[in-house]
Amino acid sequence: MRHDWVWPTLLIIASVGVGSVAWSGHVLLLPVALGFPVLWSLSRTKKTATLVSAAYFLSASRGLPQGVATFYAADIWPGLLLWLAASASFVAAHALLWTKEVGLRPGRYVLAAVLMVVPPFGITGWAHPITAAGVLFPGWGWWGLAVTTAGLAGLVSRLCPTVAMGLIGFWLWSAASWTDPKLPEAWRGVDLELGASVGRDTSMARHRDLIATVLERGTDGVRTVILPESTLGFWTPTVERLWIRALSGHDTTVLAGAAVVNAAGYDNVVVAISADSSRILYRERMPVPGSMWQPWQPLFGGNAGAQAHIFANPVVALGSGRVAVLICYEQLLVWPVLQSMLGSPDVIVAVGNGWWTKGTSIVAIQRASTAAWAKLFSRPVVFSFNT
Structure with a gap:
């Protein structure tokens, strides 16, 4: 017994x-x-x-x-x-x-x-x-x-x-013999410590502060600067014009997290902005189930929250290179990174907005998981998180 x-x-x-x-x-x-x-x-x-x-x-x-x-x-x-x-x-x-x-x-x-x-x-x-x-x-x-x-x-x-x-x-x-994954040349990830205000404070003062940070980091040969998930808040024509104008005269491309609202809900995205133009570079394949992705809500007259583009855009083109983007929750899963690796990307970009994980090891686990995959496939990786 x-x-x-x-x-x-x-x-x-x-x-x-x-x-x-x-x-x-x-x-x-x-x-x-x-x-x-x-x-x-x-x-x-x-x-x-x-x-x-x-x-x-x-x-x-x-x-x-x-x-x-x-x-x-x-x-x-x-x-x-x-x-x-x-x-x-x-x-x-x-x-x-x-x-x-x-x-x-x-x-x-x-x-x-x-x-x-x-x-x-x-x-x-x-x-x-x-x-x-x-x-x-x-x-x-x-x-x-x-x-x-x-x-x-x-x-x-x-x-x-x-x-x-x-x-x-x-x-x-x-x-x-372990060494950390390489940082891609001419790329710089920006870590913010702005807490819950990221994505919620969409004031002009916040955008000016972010622009100043980008221009400061975009020196010494750095041509691509990464900002965390949700940094720009809602992606609107006004925000787009502000950033394009601010980058005028600078040879810097900014990849930043934002949200694009539509009739069905919203897309959690990463946008690419330069002095000449901007575009939605990546739409998140797997938002957090429950808190962001709520596919049952349309049955009750609501919207599905963040949309899941499950097998879309595993690799995206940026300039002459190919980029695999992983937003927050995707870094905890296996299939998004394996799907991206099938497309032979040149760089992995991992962004997140982890203010809500304070006191836990969630962000550290996201970084560790992404680093392990980057090492397996010998890909440089750039991180950008808000905590």
Whole structure:
């Protein structure tokens, strides 16, 4: 009887530890997430596999309740409900595909992993162990992704000890020689500390301050300056004219977050502005479900909030180059970056407005995830966040 609850309890505790450490915001700790499939495979019943999966996901996404409470200026309960709801797809996929048949587990686990990459399950596919590929095999590209996938399958098979030792060896070798992703030449990301006012304070004084910041950073050979998500507020003809006029006489291109309102809701976008013209460079593929993207609202006479352009514009043209843009929530998922990498971008641009995550590790996790993918595919990356 004692054995019936001791073993599951140990697995659950270990799963909490794995989720907490792997997703603490330190890029070199991402391979700890590979401990999850091992714990999943060590479960002896479907109930234990369910609890192990829940423990991992909930601990990995532990900053969500506090962040939601801050965002809505409410108590913790809405955040807790969203936290539990978001875990449902991850837990369901791993619980339903768990099996007692050891020989079937590798295929079942890989299927669960694939489900958590692509929509609809991939819409809440945070904390995916495959993200560790960039730490284990920097520069390997798609081969690194394939080897990591094979490693995940091996970790739930009888070959687990051998596979684990091999992966640990690659991890240690990578950690010993690790360098951060390169910053693209002539690009500069601007981090702001303006809190909740970003996107809400649309006064002329705020725009003038932002313009002054851009012109200050756009020196010493810097030709492209990045501003965070939502920085410009609503993108209107007046704002457009103001920025184009301000950049007149300067050889600087600004990429900045904004919102474009339409009859169906709004688009969360990144605009490109220069002294000659401006255009919407990128429309967000996956806004935050619940707080931004609300596809059920039209059924009740409302609008869907931020629109999801799920498979649109994975790579966008800028000058003679190609850019992959990831806005905030997209940096926590797998499929947006993999879809972008299929287009062989020259640069990754990662922007966010993370004021509501204060006191959590969410922004650090976003940066770590994006850095891991940039290292895997040997792409330079430029960050720009507001906190």
